[in-house]
Amino acid sequence: MLEIRDLTCGYGAKAVIAAINFDVRSGDFFGVIGPNGSGKTTLLRALSREIPAMKGEIVLNGQNLLDIPQRDLAQIVTVVSQIVPFSDMTVEEFVLLGRIPYFQPMQFVESRKDYEMALESMTLTDTLRLKDKRITHLSGGERQLVQIARALAQEPKLLLLDEPTAHLDIAHQAIVMDLLKKLALNLNLTVVMVLHDLNLASEYCDRLLLIDQGEVHSLGRPEDVIQYQSIEKVYQTVVVVLKSPVSGKPHVMIVPEAKRG
Amino acid sequence: MKSAAWVFWIIALILILAGVSGWSLSVGAAGIPVNKIWPLFLQGPGNTEYSIVFDVRLPRVILGFAIGGALSLAGVILQGMFRNPLVEPYTLGISGGAALGVAINIFLGLAGAGRFTFPLCGFLGAGVVIGFLYVASFTRGMVKLQGLLLTGVMISFIASSLVMLLMALSNSESLSGIVFWIMGSLSESDGLLITGMVMTALLLLMVSYFFCHHLNAFALGEVEARHLGISVERTKKSLFFISAVLTGFCVSVAGMIGFVGLVVPHFMRKVVGHDHRILLVASFLAGAIFLIVCDTIARTVIAPLELPVGVITGIVGGSIFVYALARGEA
Numbered sequence: 094m095l096e097i098r099d100l101t102c103g104y105g106a107k108a109v110i111a112a113i114n115f116d117v118r119s120g121d122f123f124g125v126i127g128p129n130g131s132g133k134t135t136l137l138r139a140l141s142r143e144i145p146a147m148k149g150e151i152v153l154n155g156q157n158l159l160d161i162p163q164r165d166l167a168q169i170v171t172v173v174s175q176i177v178p179f180s181d182m183t184v185e186e187f188v189l190l191g192r193i194p195y196f197q198p199m200q201f202v203e204s205r206k207d208y209e210m211a212l213e214s215m216t217l218t219d220t221l222r223l224k225d226k227r228i229t230h231l232s233g234g235e236r237q238l239v240q241i242a243r244a245l246a247q248e249p250k251l252l253l254l255d256e257p258t259a260h261l262d263i264a265h266q267a268i269v270m271d272l273l274k275k276l277a278l279n280l281n282l283t284v285v286m287v288l289h290d291l292n293l294a295s296e297y298c299d300r301l302l303l304i305d306q307g308e309v310h311s312l313g314r315p316e317d318v319i320q321y322q323s324i325e326k327v328y329q330t331v332v333v334v335l336k337s338p339v340s341g342k343p344h345v346m347i348v349p350e351a352k353r354g
Numbered sequence: 355m356k357s358a359a360w361v362f363w364i365i366a367l368i369l370i371l372a373g374v375s376g377w378s379l380s381v382g383a384a385g386i387p388v389n390k391i392w393p394l395f396l397q398g399p400g401n402t403e404y405s406i407v408f409d410v411r412l413p414r415v416i417l418g419f420a421i422g423g424a425l426s427l428a429g430v431i432l433q434g435m436f437r438n439p440l441v442e443p444y445t446l447g448i449s450g451g452a453a454l455g456v457a458i459n460i461f462l463g464l465a466g467a468g469r470f471t472f473p474l475c476g477f478l479g480a481g482v483v484i485g486f487l488y489v490a491s492f493t494r495g496m497v498k499l500q501g502l503l504l505t506g507v508m509i510s511f512i513a514s515s516l517v518m519l520l521m522a523l524s525n526s527e528s529l530s531g532i533v534f535w536i537m538g539s540l541s542e543s544d545g546l547l548i549t550g551m552v553m554t555a556l557l558l559l560m561v562s563y564f565f566c567h568h569l570n571a572f573a574l575g576e577v578e579a580r581h582l583g584i585s586v587e588r589t590k591k592s593l594f595f596i597s598a599v600l601t602g603f604c605v606s607v608a609g610m611i612g613f614v615g616l617v618v619p620h621f622m623r624k625v626v627g628h629d630h631r632i633l634l635v636a637s638f639l640a641g642a643i644f645l646i647v648c649d650t651i652a653r654t655v656i657a658p659l660e661l662p663v664g665v666i667t668g669i670v671g672g673s674i675f676v677y678a679l680a681r682g683e684a
Contacts, residue, residue, distance in 0.1 A: 143577060167583025179437040179573045180628030190574065193567050194583035201566065201631055202357050247582070 094119040094251060094283045095140070099149030102139045108147060109135040111307045122277050123285045124294040126318075127304035128328050133287040134255055136304070140285065141172045141253050153251070167194035171249035173240050173257060177228065184223045184231070184239050188214055191246030214245035218272060234265035241272065245280075252276075254286035258293060266290070270297045291345045295319050296337070303327060319343040360632040363625075367639035374643050375415050378650040379407050383657045414540045414653075417548050418646040421540065421604045422614055424555040426641020428597040428604075429615030430622070430633055431562055434569040435593045436499055439623075442616035443601040446487060446506035448480045450513030452605035453536055455479025457517045460531045461524055472535070473547060476606030483509055484598045497590040499576075537662030538611035540649045547607055554603050559638050562596050565589060569630040611664045613671035614641050620675070644671070 095117040103109035109132045117123050125133045138144045140151060142158055151158040153169065161169075171191075178187065191214070192207040203211075215221040218238045223231065231239060237257060244252060257273065258266040274297055277284045288294040294301055295315040303310040303318050305327040311318045321334040324345055331348040376388045384406055386394070394404050428443040443449065459475040486509070491502040521532055542548065568589045571579040580586045604611070618641045619633070626636045648666040655661060 141581060143580070163580065163585055164583035167581060170581075172578075172581045174578060176574050176578050179575075180623070182573070182628055186629065190570060190582065193571055196567055201563075 094121070094154060095285070096152040097140075097149075098152065100136075100139060100146055100151060101148040102144055102146050103135060104144070109307050110139065112149065113304075113307075113309055115302055115309060115312055117283060117285055119283055120277070120281060121283050121285070122274060122297065122299045123283070124298035124301045125285065125287045125304060126289075126291060126294050126301055127310075131304045131327075132307040133304055135307075137172075137253055137255055137285070137287050141170060142166065164194050167247065169249060170251045170253060171244040171247045173244045173252065173254045175237075175240070175255075175259070177236075181227050181229050184215070184220060184226050184228060184242075185211060187228050187239060188220075188243045188246050191243040194247060210248065211242075211246050214242040217245060217276065218242040233260050234262075234268065237261065237265070237269055238272070241269070241276075245276070249282065251283045251285065254284070256287055256289055258288070258290060266293060273297075291319060291324070295342045295344060296340060315342055319345060321345075356629075360626070363632060363636055364639070367636060367643065371419070371639055371643050371646075374646050374650075375419075378415050378418075378646050379411050381650060381654055382406070382411065383654075410543075413543055413545070413548055414649060415646055416552060417540045417542060417608065418649045419642040420548070420552040420555040421608050421611065422618075422641040422643070422645025423559070423638040424551070424600045424604050424641075425611065425615040426618040426622075426637045426644070427555070427559055427562060427634065428600040429641075430619040430630070430637040431565075431569070431593050431597045432615075433619055434572055434630060434633075435590065435597075436503060437572065437575065438503075439620055440616070441503065442613075443597060443604070444510065444610070444612065444615070445503065446483075446598070446601070447509030447513060448483050448487075448506075448598055448601045449605045449610050450510040450517075451479040451481075451483030452476040452602060453479070453517050453610060454513045454520075455482075456535050456606075456609075457520045457532050460528050460535070461520045463528070470544075470547075473542075473606040477602055479513075480598075480602030480605060483513075484595075484602065487598075488594075492591065497587060497594070499590065502594070534662065535609045536664075538609035538664035538667075539660075540608055540645075540663055541660075542607055551603055551607050555600070555638075558596050558600055559634065562593070563631075563634055565593060565596075566630040566634060569593075569634075573628065609664070611645065611667055613664075613667045614645055617671040617675055618644055621678075624678075 097113055097115050100113045101108050101111055125136060127133050139146060153161065188211045189203055189207065192203060192210060195207065215224060218241050220238050220242050223235060223239065228239065257269050261269065270293060273284055276282055298315060300313060301315050301318040302312050303323060310327050311323055319334060321332055324332050324334065331353050333346045333348060334343045335346065336342065337344050376391065379391055380386050380388045386403055386407060391407055394407055397404065399405065425443055432441045432443065433439050455475040455478050456472055459471055464471050487502060487505055490505050491498055517532065521529055524532065568584050571582045571584050576586050619637045622633055622637045622640050626632045645667065648670055649663045652661040652663040652666045
């Protein structure tokens with residue numbers, strides 16, 4: 094699905110990501126982890142073509158990302174962000190915005206298919222009950238689900254998410270991650286997300302990419318990537334890694350300074 | 355269902371526009387009942403009442419329609435593009451440029467050269483500012499919207515200071531000329547200018563309608579709009595030019611008529627919603643209605659004397675705005 098070749102990118106002349114190489118396979122549930130400032134978000138912005146590559150290339154389905162017209166790209170790749178719209182629109186209107194990449198040049202009103210797709214997206218994300226509510230009146234958890242609904246209305250093949258569980262309580266974290274996992278499976282979506290929570294990443298993702306100062310530290314199954322040696326080295330802190338008694342996936346525990354030694 | 359509501363609003367606004375226009379044609383120093391206007395039209399030219407209605411009042415109504423609609427449309431476009439409800443057509447300094455052009459014209463006494471010198475100088479002034487803004491903020495194919503806004507506000511200040519300088523140096527005759535022009539008026543009676551203004555306003559309304567989805571996507575921000583498949587840079591340039599030309603034309607023909615481009619889009623957003631597919635058309639019509647009403651008040655309230663219409667739009671628009679704010683509706 095995605096091949097990242099020698100990718101170097103950043104802001105201005107400063108490279109945040111340096112000569113990175115990895116692949117994302119079709120159907121992957123792919124997590125990007127790493128400390129603050131390691132370049133996770135920058136990588137995601139390069140994947141969504143928000144910032145250009147300084148060197149190297151990103152290949153999407155065999156085509157260089159830069160060669161894909163904006164509208165075609167929007168029909169393949171969708172970004173779920175935490176943007177609050179300027180105007181106080183209803184949830185349904187917000188979700189319908191996801192249909193913009195499918196409008197024909199002289200089409201000013203949504204077609205039946207556009208409404209059906211919006212309805213389906215809201216059903217899948219359990220947000221249909223919020224249809225007529227104003228976006229600004231939603232709770233953080235609801236808003237995240239509505240963002241995902243809008244992304245789905247765009248009928249993407251590749252879903253990019255920047256910290257989809259930020260500022261959510263554990264129940265909503267589970268709701269969002271379970272939903273994404275289910276969508277990936279049922280709609281055959283490829284999902285690439287930046288995650289701060291190592292345990293969520295370990296529990297849900299098929300594959301993880303651990304970034305350290307703009308370079309790939311390790312890439313593979315959670316069992317291989319989340320090992321205390323790697324985490325301690327990359328995050329510069331003391332941790333213990335144990336297996337979850339339920340899933341057998343590695344979980345990271347912080348060791349406070351007073352208990353070290 | 356949504357489009358049914360939109361059709362309703364458009365029909366309602368057109369009916370109000372027709373009603374307001376009829377009222378504007380009938381009131382004034384010589385009151386002519388609305389039901390007498392059609393017979394007058396059938397009789398054709400020849401009597402005084404005909405020329406009051408069709409030669410004096412009708413051009414003002416038509417010009418009010420075009421200018422009110424154009425200013426309000428420019429306001430909607432700019433507010434949508436900047437995601438800022440306080441931006442209005444005059445924020446970008448285009449009107450300041452036009453005002454300076456006309457002030458220079460009056461100061462140098464060029465008006466004798468022909469009837470078109472005012473709008474021409476106004477348009478030249480506006481054009482210089484548009485060109486400057488373009489060069490200053492459109493670098494390497496990118497438009498920095500915040501930079502554009504700040505540059506525009508600064509140009510406004512510079513231009514108004516220069517206009518004041520000219521006013522300080524003027525004799526009293528030129529001074530009152532500049533003051534009256536700055537306050538705005540719909541008394542332009544040249545048929546060609548009025549036709550040109552109407553054509554421009556309607557044409558750019560149509561052009562801007564092709565950007566309705568773009569403007570809707572801009573509500574989420576530039577980055578999100580790009581993710582929705584929109585060529586953001588091209589859109590910003592096009593929208594900038596549409597609103598700049600609209601503003602330039604309006605200011606050149608009618609002077610500075612403030613508040614229409616700020617208040618009307620704001621209110622229409624409350625009334626018909628934020629979707630630009632209806633908002634563009636509704637704001638155009640509502641702007642036209644608002645300006646025709648204000649102009650009619652301006653020329654009747656202390657008839658036969660006439661108040662500058664900019665004064666009325668400020669007082670009426672500002673009062674409604676403050677009232678709505680106080681009731682928590684704005």
